[in-house]
Amino acid sequence: MVSALLASPRADAILREMEARADRDLAADRARERLAATRDTIHEAANLGAGVGAAEDAWRRAADSLEHRDLPAAEWELDRAAALAVEAQRRHVREIHDALSAVEDHISAARKVGADTAGAEDLWVQAKSAFAARDYVQAGELVKQAERAAIRGQQDQIGRAIQLRENQIGRAHAIIAACEPLLKEAESYDLSVAEVRTLLRQARDVLAKGDYLAGMTFARNAEEAAYRLSTQVEEERGRRGIERPARGVCGVCGSDALTFYEDGWGRCMACGAEFRWRGPLGLRERLRGLLGT
Numbered sequence: 342m343v344s345a346l347l348a349s350p351r352a353d354a355i356l357r358e359m360e361a362r363a364d365r366d367l368a369a370d371r372a373r374e375r376l377a378a379t380r381d382t383i384h385e386a387a388n389l390g391a392g393v394g395a396a397e398d399a400w401r402r403a404a405d406s407l408e409h410r411d412l413p414a415a416e417w418e419l420d421r422a423a424a425l426a427v428e429a430q431r432r433h434v435r436e437i438h439d440a441l442s443a444v445e446d447h448i449s450a451a452r453k454v455g456a457d458t459a460g461a462e463d464l465w466v467q468a469k470s471a472f473a474a475r476d477y478v479q480a481g482e483l484v485k486q487a488e489r490a491a492i493r494g495q496q497d498q499i500g501r502a503i504q505l506r507e508n509q510i511g512r513a514h515a516i517i518a519a520c521e522p523l524l525k526e527a528e529s530y531d532l533s534v535a536e537v538r539t540l541l542r543q544a545r546d547v548l549a550k551g552d553y554l555a556g557m558t559f560a561r562n563a564e565e566a567a568y569r570l571s572t573q574v575e576e577e578r579g580r581r582g583i584e585r586p587a588r589g590v591c592g593v594c595g596s597d598a599l600t601f602y603e604d605g606w607g608r609c610m611a612c613g614a615e616f617r618w619r620g621p622l623g624l625r626e627r628l629r630g631l632l633g634t
Contacts, residue, residue, distance in 0.1 A: 391433035396425035
């Protein structure tokens with residue numbers, strides 16, 4: 342049979358086909374070996390915590406191409422899968438390295454505001470040692486724990502800072518609100534309130550922008566200007582015969598335990614209700630004041 346095959350006119354073509362088939366089988370075997378090796382590379386990267394989704398997709402396409410004996414496509418996808426797995430692993434290592442630097446800065450910032458960073462620092466040192474030993478799984482977990490510990494250490498300081506900010510904003514708004522009745526009364530006497538109005542507007546503007554420190558400064562300045570204005574208001578009250586009431590009855594609870602403040606406000610000591618005992622002058626009272634009657 343072999344001699345007949347060699348005597349055939351197509352002997353050369355048949356031999357070439359057999360050799361090509363043998364080569365294809367050998368290439369397929371090599372591809373299958375590469376398929377297994379690439380799978381191990383992807384698993385190794387995944388075990389380190391790297392994102393290997395793209396590499397896994399390329400590997401599946403390579404396996405499918407190999408099953409359909411499309412060796413060029415299988416080889417191309419295997420090259421891509423291996424490169425993606427290696428790049429994913431390198432990227433993950435860089436991310437851990439960058440996280441170590443970021444957490445170090447975070448701990449330093451926490452220390453500056455008085456936070457307790459002992460636990461975070463200890464975890465960070467352990468993470469750095471694990472990274473140096475190429476134990477990237479342990480390093481990645483420890484650096485996350487160090488970050489969480491640093492954040493926990495800052496929570497009290499952050500809470501106090503937020504509370505301080507809210508308190509200052511509340512005090513600034515209270516000062517602004519307290520100035521308004523005095524300004525209205527002063528305007529009813531035709532007194533100049535431009536300075537106080539300007540300072541109040543500036544205080545509102547900066548508070549609206551979230552700058553509570555500058556807002557408090559402007560509010561305090563407005564309060565001082567209003568205090569100076571209050572002297573003129575008191576003089577006008579005296580000239581017009583306006584005096585603080587000595588007694589009264591609360592319109593809310595009916596108690597007579599009232600306190601009347603010089604700024605024109607009053608307060609019921611029984612229920613806490615606040616009221617205005619002195620409001621801006623009406624047109625008739627303003628005319629009487631101008632006429633001196």
